[in-house]
Amino acid sequence: MFTGLAAAIFVLVSPAAADEAQHRQLGPHVHGQGTLDIAIEGKKISMELVAPGMDIVGFEHIATTDAQKEAVEKAKAKLTDVLSVFKLPAAANCKADAANVESRKETHHPGDKDDDDDDKPGAPQHSEFHATYTITCDAPESVTGMETVYFTNFAGAQLLNVNVTTSKGQTQAQMTRAKPTLDLAGVM
Template sequence: MIGRIAIFASLVATQVYSQEHRELGAHEHGVGQMDIAIEGTRLWMELHAPGADIVGFEHAAGNADDRAKIDSAVALLARPLDLFVFPSAAECTVVEAKAEIEAETHEESGEEGGHDHDEADAHDDDGGHTEFHAEYALDCANPSAIDRIAFAYFETFPNARELELQVLTETGAQAFEIERNAPVLELAGRS
């Protein structure tokens, strides 16, 4: 019981920090954040990614084509086992998956040019930012078999370059950066 309380407390603290960082700091196109927590047979994941990473733009859907891209992206993000591939021996199944797009204005984000943009970024400077948010709960019958996670996420979303990961297990927390050119997280021997 104490282990569960510690895991949940750490996860909440990590999520609060991550939320404050997203609200107060600048985000960078191409870079998303992901938290993963594993306790017993349950695995939770939370993903935040700039709209530019997922659909190629951050402005509100201005036409039917934009809306279709957003709807398609939300549907893709709602299928975690297609994006994040676990060893088959882990026998992971989806318990819950939800994905949505969130928007904020420059005033809400508190930024005055603290947003890292390339010259070629498709961004509406008069509007706000959009961010995709997804939450997943998986049940893995054999969690000890999770020795690696392959990130098909990068194949699905070509504008994504990197995911900053926080992985929390009963043995502690670790941070990783997963990049498009090396889309596999090796967990074997990292306890």
């Protein structure tokens, strides 16, 4: 499926691959801030988005009411349509091959030295959204940038920390409400 340098680096920088280590090093998620990892190799683009539930649906606990569950399902439906949320240049002729979006429990908290108490009844819980995507582009050299409606779709979202890996190297950038674009010209 996805092999080579970009796949190896994607695994190394992927929040899912380093989830536990990341929580130990960086602590819990920060409201308003998500992470978007992008790996581009040949015609394939793999993306992974991790964002606090508060950013996406306006609450951070596991959905319990019908209204909350509906909000989660609507958010998942929006996030599943990756090329509507993260728009690539039309000249690249990209198509989404796969999308997986889930809302999951995230239980690490400030001051935690271990995870021993996180699953006990009454322990504070947070949720986060995790999405993975695979995209194929007929003309990947035309992927010189990306625009997003992520901030328009999700009122609590303020910032995406973006990590990009290509055969030419790695770069980091930020997308914000004020600057919902990403320049990829230097790494393609």
